[in-house]
Amino acid sequence: MDEAGIGIWGVPLAIFAGAIRVSTPFIFVSLGESITERSGRINLGLEGTLVFGAMTAYAIAVMSNSPWLGVFAAMATGAVFGLIHGFICKFPKVNDIAIGIAMMQFGLGLAFFLGKPFIQPVAPHLPSIPLGGWSDLPQIQSALNINVLFIIGGLLSVMLWWAFKNTRVGLVLRVVGDSSDAARAMGLNPDSVRLLATAVGGSLAAVGGAYLSLFYPGSWNEGISSGQGLMAVALVIFARWNPIGCFLAALLFGGAGALGPALQSVGVTQGYYLFYAAPYVLTLVILVATSSPTRSLAGAPGALSITK
Amino acid sequence: MTIEVNTPTLSPLSTDARSLRPLLEWLARRAEPVAISLGAFLAGLALFSIFILVVGKSPADLFKLMFTGGFGSWFSIQNSLSRAAPLLLTALCVALPARLGLVIIGGEGAVVLGGVAAAAIALPLTASVSPIVVLPLMAIAGMIVGGIWIGIAGVLRHYRGVNETIASLLLAYIAIALMNHLIEGPLRDPASLNKPSTAPLPAEYMLGNIPGMDVNWGLVIGITACIISYTLIEATSFGFAARIAGGNVRAAQIQGLPVGRLIVGFTALAGGFAGLAGMVEVAAVQGSANASLAAGYGYSGILVAFLARHNPLAIVPVAILLGGIDASGGLIQRRMGLPDATVLVLQGTLFVVILFCETLYGRFKIFNPDLWKSPSLSGRPNPSERTA
Numbered sequence: 169m170d171e172a173g174i175g176i177w178g179v180p181l182a183i184f185a186g187a188i189r190v191s192t193p194f195i196f197v198s199l200g201e202s203i204t205e206r207s208g209r210i211n212l213g214l215e216g217t218l219v220f221g222a223m224t225a226y227a228i229a230v231m232s233n234s235p236w237l238g239v240f241a242a243m244a245t246g247a248v249f250g251l252i253h254g255f256i257c258k259f260p261k262v263n264d265i266a267i268g269i270a271m272m273q274f275g276l277g278l279a280f281f282l283g284k285p286f287i288q289p290v291a292p293h294l295p296s297i298p299l300g301g302w303s304d305l306p307q308i309q310s311a312l313n314i315n316v317l318f319i320i321g322g323l324l325s326v327m328l329w330w331a332f333k334n335t336r337v338g339l340v341l342r343v344v345g346d347s348s349d350a351a352r353a354m355g356l357n358p359d360s361v362r363l364l365a366t367a368v369g370g371s372l373a374a375v376g377g378a379y380l381s382l383f384y385p386g387s388w389n390e391g392i393s394s395g396q397g398l399m400a401v402a403l404v405i406f407a408r409w410n411p412i413g414c415f416l417a418a419l420l421f422g423g424a425g426a427l428g429p430a431l432q433s434v435g436v437t438q439g440y441y442l443f444y445a446a447p448y449v450l451t452l453v454i455l456v457a458t459s460s461p462t463r464s465l466a467g468a469p470g471a472l473s474i475t476k
Numbered sequence: 477m478t479i480e481v482n483t484p485t486l487s488p489l490s491t492d493a494r495s496l497r498p499l500l501e502w503l504a505r506r507a508e509p510v511a512i513s514l515g516a517f518l519a520g521l522a523l524f525s526i527f528i529l530v531v532g533k534s535p536a537d538l539f540k541l542m543f544t545g546g547f548g549s550w551f552s553i554q555n556s557l558s559r560a561a562p563l564l565l566t567a568l569c570v571a572l573p574a575r576l577g578l579v580i581i582g583g584e585g586a587v588v589l590g591g592v593a594a595a596a597i598a599l600p601l602t603a604s605v606s607p608i609v610v611l612p613l614m615a616i617a618g619m620i621v622g623g624i625w626i627g628i629a630g631v632l633r634h635y636r637g638v639n640e641t642i643a644s645l646l647l648a649y650i651a652i653a654l655m656n657h658l659i660e661g662p663l664r665d666p667a668s669l670n671k672p673s674t675a676p677l678p679a680e681y682m683l684g685n686i687p688g689m690d691v692n693w694g695l696v697i698g699i700t701a702c703i704i705s706y707t708l709i710e711a712t713s714f715g716f717a718a719r720i721a722g723g724n725v726r727a728a729q730i731q732g733l734p735v736g737r738l739i740v741g742f743t744a745l746a747g748g749f750a751g752l753a754g755m756v757e758v759a760a761v762q763g764s765a766n767a768s769l770a771a772g773y774g775y776s777g778i779l780v781a782f783l784a785r786h787n788p789l790a791i792v793p794v795a796i797l798l799g800g801i802d803a804s805g806g807l808i809q810r811r812m813g814l815p816d817a818t819v820l821v822l823q824g825t826l827f828v829v830i831l832f833c834e835t836l837y838g839r840f841k842i843f844n845p846d847l848w849k850s851p852s853l854s855g856r857p858n859p860s861e862r863t864a
Contacts, residue, residue: 212581216824256828259835265579265641266782266831273779274824280817390817395649402646441660445653448646455646461637 178307179430185311186426187419188318189384193218193376193393194418195321197400198407199328200372202414204250205404206332207365208345208358208471209257212268214373215397216275217249221374222381223283226388229291235382238291239317242374249275250370254363264473272397280390287389294383317379321415324372328411341365345469358471373397406451408467421447501845508843509785516833520826527821533812541811542819545804552803554690560799561691562587564698564791565753566777568705569626571786572746573640575709576722576739580629582644583750584774585651586622590751591758592655593621595674595765596663598681607681614755622751623744625651630743634736640743652770659765673766683760692760694753698795701749705788718742750774779827798823 197214204211221242229238253271257264297319300312332338344351344361351358376396381388403421407413428443459465525535546556569583594614601610625647632638656672665675683693709715718738721728728735753773758765780798784790805819841847 252828256832259832261835261837262832263579263782263834265581266778267828269581269775269778269782270824270827270831273820274828277817277820277822277824281815281821284815284817398645399649402642405642438661439657441653441656444656445650448649448653452643452646452650455638455643456632456636459632459636459638461635463637 176434179434181307181311182430182433183423183426186430187423188311188314189422190425191418191422192315192318192321192379192383193396194399194403194421195318195325195415196376196379197373197396198403198414198418199321199325199411200246200369200376201400201404202369202407202409202411203328203341203372204362204366204369205472206345206409206469207341207362208348208469209254209264209362209366210268210401210472211250211253211271211366211369212265212398212401213249213253213271213275214268214370214400215393215395216272216279217246217370217373218377218380218397219393220249220275220279221246221377222392223279223286223377223388224374225378226291226381227283227286229382230286230289233292235292235294238382239294239375239378242378243371246371246374246377247367248370249374250367251363253370254359254366257366258359258363283388283390291382291388293386294379296383315379315383317375317383321418325411325415332411342469345471347470373400402448402451405465406447406454408465409469410467420450504843504845508837508840511843512833512836513783513785513830516830516836517826519833520822520829523829524822524825527825531814533814538808538812538814538818541808542801542804542822545807546800551690552800555803556796556800557689557691557695558799559802560795561694561698562753562757562773563777563780563795563798564695564702565749565756566773567780567784567791567795568701568777568788569746569750569753569774570778570781571784571788571791572705572709572742572749573626573630573739574722574781574786575715576718576742577725578630578633578739578743579641580626580644580743580746581641581778582626582629582646582648582651582774583747583777584770584772585644585648586625586747586750587754587757587774588655588769589625589651590618590622590754591762591769592658592663592674592754592765593751594618594755594758595677596658598677598759599663599675602678602681610681611683611759614759615752618751618755618758619748620751622754623748626747626750627740627744630740633743634739648774655765655769656767659767663765665764668764668766671766673762673764676764677759681759682763683756692756694756694760697752697756699792701752702788702791705745705749709788714738714741750777779823783827783830 197218201211201214224245225235225238225242227238228241229235232238249271253264253267256262256267294315294317296313296315298309298313300309303309303312332342340351340356340361343354344356344358344365348358351361377393380392380396385392399421403417404414407417424443424446427446428440431437431443432440455465521539528535528538545552547553566583566587569586570580573580594617597617598610598614601613626644629638629640629644629647632643633640659674660672663674664672667675685692686696707715709718717728717733720731721733721735721738725735728738754769757769757771757773762768776798780791780795784794801819801823805816808814808818809816838844
C-alpha cells in the first residue's frame with residue numbers, strides 16, 4: 169500500500185500519534201504540579217525546572233552514554249529546585265506565585281548557562297516500544313512506536329490516583345492541602361509536607377524535560393520548551409487535581425496541538441493557529457462555567473491560594 | 477545585614493528629641509523598604525559572585541564589565557533605557573491590579589494583541605491620513621484591546637469568581653494564538669515570506685526617537701504612565717478606595733465602595749498599559765506586527781512589579797536597572813567568554829533573593845516606631861509596654 173492509501177485516515181492517526189508524542193511532558197509536569205497543589209501550594213516555576221531537567225538529562229546522557237542516568241540526574245535536580253521553592257515559601261509574607269516566577273527565570277538562566285557546551289554533541293535517545301509490528305503501514309508503525317516514559321506516565325497517574333485515596337501519605341497530603349489548621353491539630357507539620365510535595369513535583373517536572381531532550385524532539389537547545397511548564401498550572405485545574413484527569417487532559421492538550429499540523433497535511437490550512445488555542449479556550453470555559461463568586465472550585469484543595 | 481539608620485534611643489525625651497521624633501518616625505517607616513531592598517540586592521550579588529567564582533571567573537571583573545555594558549557610556553545608557561521602556565508598561569499591568577490584591581500574570585497577551593490592533597488600525601489609514609492622527613489612534617486601539625483583554629480577567633474574577641491569575645495566563649496563550657492566526661492569515665503581508673508579519677508601517681508613521689537620543693518615545697510614554705498611575709493610586713479617591721479594597725475586600729464592600737467597578741477599572745487600565753507597550757513595540761521598534769511581539773516583556777514585567785513592590789514610581793529605577801543588566805549580556809559574552817545567559821542567572825538570583833527578603837518586613841525594631849521605647853506619637857499602643 170502506498171502513502172496515499174491511508175488517505176483521510178491519516179488525520180486521526182496523526183492526531184493520535186501527535187497526542188502521544190507531545191503529551192508525555194505534559195503528563196509528568198501536570199502530575200508533579202498536582203502533587204504540589206494537593207498539598208496546598210502552587211509552584212509556577214516548573215517551566216524552569218522542566219528546562220533545567222531537559223538540560224541535565226541531555227548533558228548526563230552525553231557524558232555517560234546512558235539516557236536513563238540522565239533521567240535520574242534530572243529528577244535529582246528537579247527535586248533540588250522544588251526544595252528551594254518549598255523552603256523559601258515556608259517563610260511568612262513570601263508570595264508563592266512570585267517566587268515561582270522568579271525560580272522559573274533562575275532555572276531557565278542556569279540551564280542556558282550550563283547547557284551551552286551541550287548544544288552540539290548528540291545524546292543517546294530513550295528507548296521506545298514498537299507496538300505497531302502487526303501492521304505493514306509505516307505510518308501506523310511510527311504512530312505506535314511508543315516511548316517508555318509515556319507508559320510510565322500513564323501507570324504513574326493511576327498509581328497516584330489510587331494513592332491519594334488509599335494510602336497514609338495520600339491522606340496526609342490532602343489534609344495539609346485542605347486545611348493547615350486541621351493538619352496542625354493532627355500533629356502534622358504543613359510546611360514539611362509541602363516542602364516534600366514541592367520537591368516530588370519538581371522531580372516529576374524534570375522527567376518531562378528529560379523526555380523533551382532525550383526523545384522528542386530529542387536534542388538540547390534554548391527553545392526546547394514551548395511553555396509546557398507554565399501550562400501545567402492550567403492543566404491541573406482543568407483536570408480538577410485528579411491524576412487520571414491530568415493524564416487525559418495532557419492527551420487532550422497534546423492532541424489539540426497535533427490537530428493543526430495534521431489538518432495541514434491533508435490540505436486544510438484555515439485556522440491552523442486557532443487550534444493551538446483550543447485547549448486554553450476549553451479550560452477557560454470550564455473554569456467560568458464551574459466557578460462561583462461564593463464558593464471555591466469543586467475538588468480544589470482548601471489551602472490553595474489560587475482558588476480562593 | 478547592616479542597616480545604617482540612627483538608633484532611636486530617646487527614652488528620656490528632651491525637648492529637642494521630642495521635636496525630632498516625628499521626623500525620625502517618618503524616616504524609619506520610609507527607610508524599611510529601601511534598606512531591605514538594598515540589603516537583598518547586595519545579598520543576591522554576593523550569591524551570584526559565589527557562582528561566578530565556582531565557574532572560575534572573577535566577580536569583580538564581571539561587575540565592572542556589567543556596569544560598563546549597562547551604564548558605562550552614553551551608548552550603553554541609551555541601550556539600557558531602550559530595553560527598560562516596554563518593562564515600565566508591562567510592570568504597571570501587574571502593579572495596578574496588585575494594589576487590589578489581584579495577581580495578573582498574563583500581560584503578554586495584552587502586549588501582543590495591543591500591537592496587532594495598533595498595526596491593524598494604522599495600515600488602512602496610512603495612504604490618506606496624517607501620522608499626527610494615526611499614531612494616537614494606534615495608541616488608543618492598543619490600549620482598548622489590551623484593556624479589554626485583561627479587563628476580561630477582572631470581570632471573570634469579580635462576577636464569576638474565576639481566579640484572575642489562571643484566567644490571565646490562559647488569555648495570554650489564547651492571545652498569542654490569535655496573533656499568529658491574524659498575522660498568518662487575514663493581516664499577512666504576502667511579501668513577508670520567512671517571518672509572517674503585517675505590512676510594514678511607512679517610515680513617517682513610525683514613532684521615532686526622543687530628540688538628541690537613540691531611544692524611542694516609548695520611554696517617555698512609560699515614565700508618564702508610571703507617574704499617572706502613582707498619582708491615581710496615591711492622590712485620588714478612586715486610588716484610595718482601591719487601596720482599601722486591596723487591604724480588605726469585605727471592609728470595602730461594607731463601606732459601600734464599588735469593588736466591582738474598581739476591579740474592572742484597574743484591570744482594564746492595567747491591560748491598557750500593556751497594550752500600549754505592544755503599540756510602542758510595533759510603532760517604534762518592529763515597524764509591523766509579527767511574532768517578535770511575544771518576546772516575554774509581559775513576564776519580565778511581573779518581576780519588575782514585584783521588585784518595585786507594586787509602587788509605580790519605584791518601577792522606573794527597577795526597570796532601568798534590569799534593562800542595564802540585560803544590555804550588558806553581549807559585552808560579557810565577548811570579553812569574558814561567559815555565555816550570554818549569565819545575565820539571566822544574575823536576574824534569577826536577584827529575583828529569588830529579593831522576593832525571599834519580603835519575609836524580613838516588620839522584623840526589624842528599628843523600622844517600627846511602635847516598638848520604640850517611648851510611646852509613639854501616632855497614638856498606637858506600645859506592645860512592649862502592654863506586656864509589662
